[in-house]
Ligand code: SF4
């Protein structure tokens with residue numbers, strides 16, 4: 742019918758006009774990301790409150806960007822002393838999370854870690870929340 746395309750287009754325009762803004766007032770309003778978001782790596786804790794990692798090395802070997810470094814406890818081969826993540830190098834491919842046989846790793850929905858200092862993007866997951874700067878690059 743003549744003019745039906747025009748009417749349809751105007752209908753869509755009117756709907757959009759009345760629907761309200763789609764933009765976010767960031768940083769005043771914080772968007773809650775879906776749990777499937779890939780942001781920063783974190784480690785689960787086990788039943789004893791320690792790191793869930795069993796120091797198996799699977800994620801270290803599989804990481805294509807050499808982001809991770811693991812230091813095992815010399816007295817216990819299945820206990821990590823250090824688990825270092827250099828997030829500045831991470832491409833968030835998710836291979837480490839997918840491949841961990843103990844489901845020790847996960848991504849957090851935290852996206853507000855922008856920094857001018859790359860050193861502050863190095864996280865020590867065994868010591869929850871701790872991170873350091875220079876001299877601690879994963880090998
Ligand atoms: S997400 Fe990918 S690049 Fe980042 S640490 Fe895991 S395996 Fe490496």
Ligand code: SF4
Nearest residue numbers: 794795797798800841
């Ligand atoms: S794959 Fe999992 S259990 Fe193995 S070293 Fe990595 S985080 Fe630890």
